[in-house]
Amino acid sequence: MMKLAVFLSDWRRTEDSFERMKAEKMGVILVGNGVYHAVVKENGKDSPVLSKAGANFYVLSDDLTTRGFTAANVNSKVKIVSYGDIVDLIMNDYEKMAWI
Amino acid sequence: MMKLAVFLSDWRRTEDSFERMKAEKMGVILVGNGVYHAVVKENGKDSPVLSKAGANFYVLSDDLTTRGFTAANVNSKVKIVSYGDIVDLIMNDYEKMAWI
Amino acid sequence: MGAVNLLFVVQRPPYKSENPRLALTHAIASQTAEIYMDDGDSVVPIIVFVGDGVLNVVKDQQAMKVYGVTSTESHIKSCLLIDLPVWVCKEDMTRLGLKEENMITDAEDMGAELKTKFVSFADIQKEMESVKHLLFF
Amino acid sequence: MGAVNLLFVVQRPPYKSENPRLALTHAIASQTAEIYMDDGDSVVPIIVFVGDGVLNVVKDQQAMKVYGVTSTESHIKSCLLIDLPVWVCKEDMTRLGLKEENMITDAEDMGAELKTKFVSFADIQKEMESVKHLLFF
Amino acid sequence: MGELTLGVFSSLVGSMSLDFSFKLAEAGMAKGHKVNMWLSGNAVMMAKKGQKPFKDYSHNEKLMKELMSKGMEVTVCEACAEARGYHKEDVPEGMKRASMDWYLAKTVKTDKLLHIGGE
Amino acid sequence: MGELTLGVFSSLVGSMSLDFSFKLAEAGMAKGHKVNMWLSGNAVMMAKKGQKPFKDYSHNEKLMKELMSKGMEVTVCEACAEARGYHKEDVPEGMKRASMDWYLAKTVKTDKLLHIGGE
Numbered sequence: 001m002m003k004l005a006v007f008l009s010d011w012r013r014t015e016d017s018f019e020r021m022k023a024e025k026m027g028v029i030l031v032g033n034g035v036y037h038a039v040v041k042e043n044g045k046d047s048p049v050l051s052k053a054g055a056n057f058y059v060l061s062d063d064l065t066t067r068g069f070t071a072a073n074v075n076s077k078v079k080i081v082s083y084g085d086i087v088d089l090i091m092n093d094y095e096k097m098a099w100i
Numbered sequence: 101m102m103k104l105a106v107f108l109s110d111w112r113r114t115e116d117s118f119e120r121m122k123a124e125k126m127g128v129i130l131v132g133n134g135v136y137h138a139v140v141k142e143n144g145k146d147s148p149v150l151s152k153a154g155a156n157f158y159v160l161s162d163d164l165t166t167r168g169f170t171a172a173n174v175n176s177k178v179k180i181v182s183y184g185d186i187v188d189l190i191m192n193d194y195e196k197m198a199w200i
Numbered sequence: 201m202g203a204v205n206l207l208f209v210v211q212r213p214p215y216k217s218e219n220p221r222l223a224l225t226h227a228i229a230s231q232t233a234e235i236y237m238d239d240g241d242s243v244v245p246i247i248v249f250v251g252d253g254v255l256n257v258v259k260d261q262q263a264m265k266v267y268g269v270t271s272t273e274s275h276i277k278s279c280l281l282i283d284l285p286v287w288v289c290k291e292d293m294t295r296l297g298l299k300e301e302n303m304i305t306d307a308e309d310m311g312a313e314l315k316t317k318f319v320s321f322a323d324i325q326k327e328m329e330s331v332k333h334l335l336f337f
Numbered sequence: 338m339g340a341v342n343l344l345f346v347v348q349r350p351p352y353k354s355e356n357p358r359l360a361l362t363h364a365i366a367s368q369t370a371e372i373y374m375d376d377g378d379s380v381v382p383i384i385v386f387v388g389d390g391v392l393n394v395v396k397d398q399q400a401m402k403v404y405g406v407t408s409t410e411s412h413i414k415s416c417l418l419i420d421l422p423v424w425v426c427k428e429d430m431t432r433l434g435l436k437e438e439n440m441i442t443d444a445e446d447m448g449a450e451l452k453t454k455f456v457s458f459a460d461i462q463k464e465m466e467s468v469k470h471l472l473f474f
Numbered sequence: 475m476g477e478l479t480l481g482v483f484s485s486l487v488g489s490m491s492l493d494f495s496f497k498l499a500e501a502g503m504a505k506g507h508k509v510n511m512w513l514s515g516n517a518v519m520m521a522k523k524g525q526k527p528f529k530d531y532s533h534n535e536k537l538m539k540e541l542m543s544k545g546m547e548v549t550v551c552e553a554c555a556e557a558r559g560y561h562k563e564d565v566p567e568g569m570k571r572a573s574m575d576w577y578l579a580k581t582v583k584t585d586k587l588l589h590i591g592g593e
Numbered sequence: 594m595g596e597l598t599l600g601v602f603s604s605l606v607g608s609m610s611l612d613f614s615f616k617l618a619e620a621g622m623a624k625g626h627k628v629n630m631w632l633s634g635n636a637v638m639m640a641k642k643g644q645k646p647f648k649d650y651s652h653n654e655k656l657m658k659e660l661m662s663k664g665m666e667v668t669v670c671e672a673c674a675e676a677r678g679y680h681k682e683d684v685p686e687g688m689k690r691a692s693m694d695w696y697l698a699k700t701v702k703t704d705k706l707l708h709i710g711g712e
Contacts, residue, residue: 002465002466004465004471007707007709009610009613009709010216011114011213011216011252011255012114012252014112014114014349014388014389015348015349015388015390017346017387017388017473020458020462021462021465031613032215032609032613033213033216036213041296041297042295042297043295062266062616065261065266066215066261066263066267066271067215067255067258067261068258068262068273068302070260083616083617083619084624086617087597087617087620087621088624090707091595091597091621091624091704091705095705096469096470096471097471097705097706097707097708098346098471099708099709100348102328104328107588107590109353109489109494110353111353111389111392114251114252115211115212115250115251115252116251117209117336120325121325121328122325131494132352132490132491132494133350133352136350136392140434141433142432143432144434162403162404162497163403165397165398165399165402165403166398166400166403166404166408167351167352167392167398168395168396168398168399168410168439169395170397182501183497183498183500183501184501184504184505186498186501187478187498187501188505191478191505191585191586195586196331196332196334196587197334197586197589198334198336199588199589199590199591199592200211200336201582201583204581206581212592215609217592217593217608218483218515218516218606218607219483219515219591219592219593221649222515222591225574225649226578229573229574229575229578230575230578231575232573232575233575233576233579235575235579236576236579236580237582241582243582264648267612267616267651268652269612269649269650269651269652270649332581333581333587335481335589335591336591336592337483337592338701338702341700341701343700353489353490354489354711354712355487355488355634356602356634356710356711356712359633359634359710360710362530363633363693363697365693366692366693366694366697367697368694369692369694370694370697370698371698372698374698374701378701379701380697380700401529404493404497404532405529405533406530406531406532406533407529407530470700470706471708472600472706472708472710474602474710474711486676486677487634487635487673487676487677488634488635488712515606515607516604516606516635519677522641522678522679523678524678524680525675525676525677526675526676526678528672528675530676531672531673531676533676553649553650554606556644556645556647557605557644557645557647557649557650557652558605558606558638558641558644559641559642559644559645559683560641564678593607593712
């Protein structure tokens with residue numbers, strides 16, 4: 001098994017590897033338009049991305065505020081991080097990265 | 101009402117205006133990766149694009165063969181056309197174009 | 201020809217692609233197009249945000265502060281300032297849980313009189329039927 | 338370091354974006370990377386097609402004839418020719434109605450011995466676990 | 475015979491929408507129509523001359539020049555070009571640079587408009 | 594301190610993945626890491642100097658130069674650049690051009706790889 005950080009940079013997703021991938025430790029890092037998974041409830045529901053079992057969720061603060069959202073909008077499952085925090089996640093916490 | 105030609109150039113679609121748009125006469129022109137709607141049956145089913153009520157469907161021959169498909173693969177609802185035919189559809193048959 | 205109506209339709213969210221921004225800057229360019237046209241001709245654009253495109257209209261965008269790039273918000277306000285109609289699809293806002301209070305409703309801070317119009321898809325459909333050309337971004 | 342394993346994962350269909358092609362050309366470049374490396378080091382790539390990416394492996398692509406551009410098929414065959422493993426996800430083929438007879442199974446016409454391998458996602462998962470780096474295109 | 479205006483916003487290499495646009499323009503002109511083309515966004519990549527015709531990459535410069543020599547008007551967005559570091563001296567012969575209002579003005583008289591807005 | 598290699602394939606203006614990459618590189622270097630960057634596909638748009646810093650467009654040339662002056666290695670794909678008409682004389686100072694094998698070789702010694710493969 002592995003320690004895997006998955007970067008999501010888009011809101012609509014057309015690939016389905018994410019659902020199938022497994023990791024001993026998985027981080028899901030929401031950047032770019034991926035931040036919408038942390039703040040938008042389509043038809044009143046959380047994004048399906050947030051139901052990935054066992055994963056830790058992170059959202060890039062700068063990309064939230066760029067799009068008009070703030071900490072107050074962020075789903076409680078998701079931790080708000082800075083660019084520096086993402087560096088630490090990459091260098092210290094995860095072995096492999098997948099920008100999907 | 102209007103005569104509208106809709107161009108689809110992608111396989112996975114994330115926008116939903118197509119389903120909602122209405123036209124007296126509608127042409128759906130499948131180009132680029134939009135040609136997959138004419139030839140791929142996901143889980144054994146026709147692409148939902150082909151269920152657009154009242155529409156005429158066209159697929160660009162060159163973009164089919166580029167991707168390894170031929171006339172034999174094309175859904176019977178869809179007419180195979182050339183670049184020249186698309187010019188005629190634009191100039192003679194439809195008033196407005198929407199590349200969505 | 202007289203006045204030619206154009207409908208700019210933005211259907212994608214901001215920042216992930218350049219096209220929502222280009223929709224706005226192209227629509228605004230209608231103001232200066234007369235130098236290329238005959239006397240009496242003009243182009244009259246409306247810009248509508250549908251589907252995930254409504255995310256462009258969320259207020260308080262900090263793109264300039266964070267990335268040094270003009271926000272989509274700023275361009276939307278520029279449209280209102282020059283009396284260029286900005287429409288937003290209500291059904292798509294509801295679907296994405298966005299309320300009018302979350303959105304750019306005006307550009308009063310810039311001195312604009314025109315306000316954003318929240319409309320149904322049926323209104324957008326009517327506009328599609330009446331204009332000469334459609335420009336989907 | 339010795340041999341470092343890399344997994345190239347192609348998850349998008351061909352032609353609509355440059356990245357499936359770039360995945361193939363980058364993987365092939367592993368052949369010449371030794372000029373930048375210490376003695377004894379090497380990179381060992383595998384390229385896998387998953388999700389809609391399996392559409393890259395449909396045979397008889399006429400991109401050169403129609404658009405004057407090398408087909409993705411031709412690049413896949415170049416991989417086989419240099420013994421670079423090409424894997425295709427079986428479950429995704431089934432979902433899209435593609436059979437092995439529709440696919441590029443070999444490059445015998447170019448003199449290649451290696452053949453395309455049709456694998457399950459579980460095999461791909463195992464490979465993800467064993468390599469040093471992942472490169473998703 | 476009519477007039478067709480194409481507005482294209484896709485990059486030189488990538489979606490192949492530029493390849494599509496030039497082939498459609500070619501077919502339109504073969505049928506006697508007047509064709510105009512507006513290149514904006516990443517499609518201003520056409521405004522850099524000297525592109526090497528590798529077989530692994532889309533290459534449209536040759537066909538574009540041929541069509542311009544037969545009367546196709548091609549204009550690129552000046553600001554989009556400058557932001558990418560393409561200057562006046564980079565422009566292939568026959569191509570014009572202008573502001574976005576050029577395109578807006580073309581929509582008035584053209585019979586049909588095919589606006590390809592995305593990548 | 595470790596070594597981080599970024600492989601980026603997105604266009605200068607568009608997805609903002611290049612903006613993301615340079616800001617991430619900046620944060621990584623601020624923490625003392627060595628950062629390498631490979632630019633291929635449409636990301637070779639960074640290999641054309643003289644980009645005008647308009648506020649309406651992403652502009653990364655300034656930050657890139659600053660990071661290169663602090664030791665970040667930036668190499669662009671030579672073939673991808675030539676196909677787009679970017680030649681040797683277009684390259685901003687400090688940037689290298691190489692074949693794709695440069696990037697492959699970097700993956701051997703780097704501690705971590707973040708490969709941003711799409712637009």
